[in-house]
Amino acid sequence: MKTEWPLWEVFIRGQHGLSHRHVGSLHAPDAEMAIKNARDVYTRRNEGVSIWVVEANNIAASSPSDKGPLYEPSESKIYRHPTFFDIPDDVGAM
């Protein structure tokens, strides 16, 4: 029998208007306890207004050995960077 609690990845929204960011991981027996543990471990200093947790084994990740075909082709395509526009300050975080 497996006695270890599953691993959960924790995402926290720091303020309204920002997106959730990955802040770390923790162990918990279920999703509800994972949110409670995230509250206790990662929001002690008023870091968040919203918490997402997802069981780590539900995350599909790209393989590091694929990084050549996945990322290198975009290195030479400088025209994809929208550096020709002035972004007004009023826009804020994009």
Add this chain to the structure above:
Amino acid sequence: MADRDAFQQFLLRMGDNTLVLGHRVSEWCGHAPVLEEDIALANTALDLIGQTQMWLGLAAEVQSEGKSADDLAFLRDVWDFRNVLLVEMPNGDFGQTIMRQFLFDAWHSIMLTRLRSSSDARVAAIAEKASKEVTYHLERSGDTVVGLGDGTEESHQRMQAALEYLWPYVGEMFASDAVDAAMASEGIAPDPASMRADYDDLIGRILSAATLTLPDARFARKGGRDGRMHTEHLGHLLTQMQWLPRAYPGASW
């Protein structure tokens, strides 16, 4: 009894409950079964100590002998403490700690809800702030009682044993005396006896979800909240908690 004395006794009861339980819970720091629980328990302990500063701060103000909350916490002896016996009971295993926390949190949350409409604005303000913290404490301890009670055979048996060990200490939280009568007549605080039905509903719901059996016995051990006789455990706790300010008076960092 003059009303000011009764008010001060009431404040000491509130503050000593949170102080003694806060210290007990802090004893887990660095020892809890998993890191997540360790931090959660430390958070709970800190919440309780924070509430103590407010209750004992107000008690010192009402007493008006120029003392501070620290003086009341660190320079009183066992017989001056007014906490219920439940909160001074030893941590035991993790299950016993969680059961003690749950039995107290359930009372605490009902008490603070009533105190939010206290006729004394200072009491109402402390209750308002504390009740948000305690709502979370109860959610957490209640969920953990269900998780462990309705868990493995061993966790179930430990939780049932913890419930039976601590049950005789529950009744004291609902005892009423002259202090309570004075507080109730002035609308400062409820008569604890009037909270028992809500309490039984609340813990009955959770304990049945946890597949735990409430002991039949209604015998209540008393003597903490009136200071008549604490258990032998409180003295040991105070030696730990008070030695530094007593050995180094006025120490600060």
